[in-house]
Amino acid sequence: MHELSLYGAVPAEDHVQILQQLAGVTRMQPQHVEEIHLVFKARTPPGLEKVHGSGGSQGNQQQQNEIQRLKGMLQSGIYFVQLVGTIVASQTPAELQNGQLFDTERNELVEDRTQQKVNWRFEFKDTPESTKQPTNTRLISRTRFEDGEMIAFMDLFGFEYVNRYYIEGQKFYNQDTTIFVHRVRQLPTADNIRDTSDIAKIPPRSELQLLDPSEGFVLQATIDIVDGNVQELKDRAVRQLLALKETLKQAVTLAPADRLALDTRIPIPVRRI
Amino acid sequence: MAPSVSLTVPYESVAARKPRDLQAEVHQIVQQKGAFRKVTERSLLDEIQKPKHGDTKDSDVESDVSDESDEPETAQAANEKLWQRRMEMQARVADARNEALSVLDAVSLAASGHSAAAQATMSPALKQAVPKGGFRPKVTEPKDLSQNAKKRLQDLSVMTRSQSFQNASEKFGSASTRLESEAQKQSKYWEQMASLRSKGWQISRLPHDNRSVVVHFGAADSSQQYRDKGMAYIRQDENGDLFIPGQAEMQTQKVLCVRVHRGFKTTGSFTYRQEPIEGHVKLHQDLLLAREALFMEELFTEASKEARLIANIGVQARSSSITFDLSEDCSVEVAYSSVRSGKSTQRHADDELASMVGNTLRLMLVAEHQQRHVQRSQQAPPPMSQTLRPPPEYVLLRPIINQLRHHQMITPVLDVLKIYKSSLEQAGLHLTYTTECISNQASTHLTLEALKELITTEIKLKLPSETLLSVKVRTHLSPPMFGTQFSTSGYSSECGSCALSPTSSITAMLQTLNDILSRDISCVVLGFIRRTKNQASWHGGDVYPIQLVHEESNVPQLSFVIGCREGKLAVGSLKEGVDSAPRVQWAGELSATQQEARSLLDTIGTWITESSSS
Known part of the structure; x- marks a missing residue:
């Protein structure tokens, strides 16, 4: 599956206005979204450093080249991956409204961690392709994780926990496009690594510090396509995204992001051979 | 000035002689009367009128024409006349030319002092006779005008000036009234827009056409084609009132009508009508009508699509109607036609059924729209x-x-249970039943959702022997049932056991019910007999009068008759007739077949004899 996206910046003071405009364009009310993102790093294959490239004689040039190639292969395919947990209410909205858990003025769920549960998914995103297309195109993969010890499972799977953060925002859906207006909050480090994925241990949203002190939001417009190698499909998605860009021209400027800013590869430590 | 002359070449006679081509004729007309684009209705009328006024100048021509028409001349005479006219014409043209040349000479002479071009235009004779620049123009001093003339001149200038002022004021006046009316129209426009907004209509500009304003009246979550149709441009008429174009077509829109037919008669009909609401402006009414028309169109199109899918359950879809059968002689028709019949005051028996179908159809479409909205806005x-x-x-x-x-x-x-109940009650036995609709839906307010599910009705029966029996009727039009299924819970007593496994046959259902009831009644009777032992009097034959007497007090408690009536097991009571002879008043039939009734009666007979002998 491929993901085509465009990005735009929404200042904090324009946020409400943008939401209203998006609600008009997409003919729906904003869907409030809260997500926890756990960042994992793939471990380098053990024993890689023991592979010695040098020390051979001149005649072993071909073997050395072979070793270099192998090393390159083992190191280049190492990426950061994420475990994304969407926080949802464990009860239906109707019950929540009856139970006075729905704040009608702010149109948001009142935070009560005991009433919430998390839907986890494993997300891999490649670095965007280096093309001259007017959108960011990248390979993605999403897998749902139903239940279990997330951190331990990932550890056994060969991924090492790095960091975590929290995303809040509103989602809109228009045809095939998902518009996500969001901002990032920092999550404190958990005392115990096992508690990292436990939402009951997460402090309320107001206590979480914003990553961007200007309190601005990011607007991300995305279309997922089944196969990015089919040109016709890609063109259709690009057309739709550009049409949206044109529609939202007055409100927010949508543009592809810097490719390297979306890089998910783990930098290879430069080692002298 | 030379008197104006009119010369007409009588071309009609020539034309009459030899046919000419149209192009030449058109050319001639253009030459004589001017271009066709200058021809107006008025000018043509004037031309027709002109001869009638009897213009004196044309009289001779006319008389000539009339002469011609009176006595057809020979070709020779006509030719002569033509030549005569032509010569006359040439003479006049020569005169005119002469005059023009002499004027040219005079002007050239006057201007010859200053201009070389003027010298060139002088005629050679004049050049010889008069030296160049012989004439000099001289500006003369204005004469002292008389008092009277001065006054006249002054008056004239004042008059001219006042006239120009008057013209200007008129122009300004008309401009101001125009502006005023424009302003009124503008204010009316915004006022009506505001009232439209306040009534809840959604108004927006089109992204690609910035100048036009559209109003949305369709459902936001209908299919693409109906969503596009669900908006209309707002235009302003000459009086400043807003209107939506294409309203005339809407008046003749088709309407959706539900009819119930029994046999060949229509026994019920329902047409949804948008009643005009008092005190609303026309635009609002028009929008309501437009919304209604669009809704109807979508409803019928979608229902037709669905009807084609479910043709296997006996739904017929035609271009303007959908028909489905309810029973063998009863069918419901949903018609979409342009016949807008007047409000019929005639009431039919099935009007309620028709209105139920019509209103539910509308509700279903609204519910589908709502569901689409929820799906669209909550799922990625x-x-x-x-x-x-x-x-x-x-x-x-x-x-x-x-x-x-x-x-x-x-x-x-x-219906059958009702008959049983009343007849058994007359016999002193009690049969009670309650119906209950079983739904998987937890909440009661989502009835439309519940409608889509499998419908199960449970009839809970309390049989005369106080045994509980439940009858389940389930209907679902999709696989695996494709219809209705009946089933009963198991019945078991000393008179035998019986149960109905799910079947779609109503006859089997009624038979089973009969069977169970017969067995149960037999059981009750047996119980009574056992309790009263020898008290029951027993006479053989087809009718078994049974009197049940309380064991201790010897008071008769219940007396009824079980017998065979028209080959079926029946329950009744014993009444005294007119001649004090006993007569049986039958209350109801119990069993379905003669054979069963007979065997059951025999069983009862054996039980009774057994119990009385013991």
């Missing part, structure tokens, strides 16, 4: 793929047919 769109996703089918007719057929199937069962 699936990834884009090459295979086009067909728009989801609406479920409109199925729940209604399901419900109606279920009702249709349950009615005979309830």
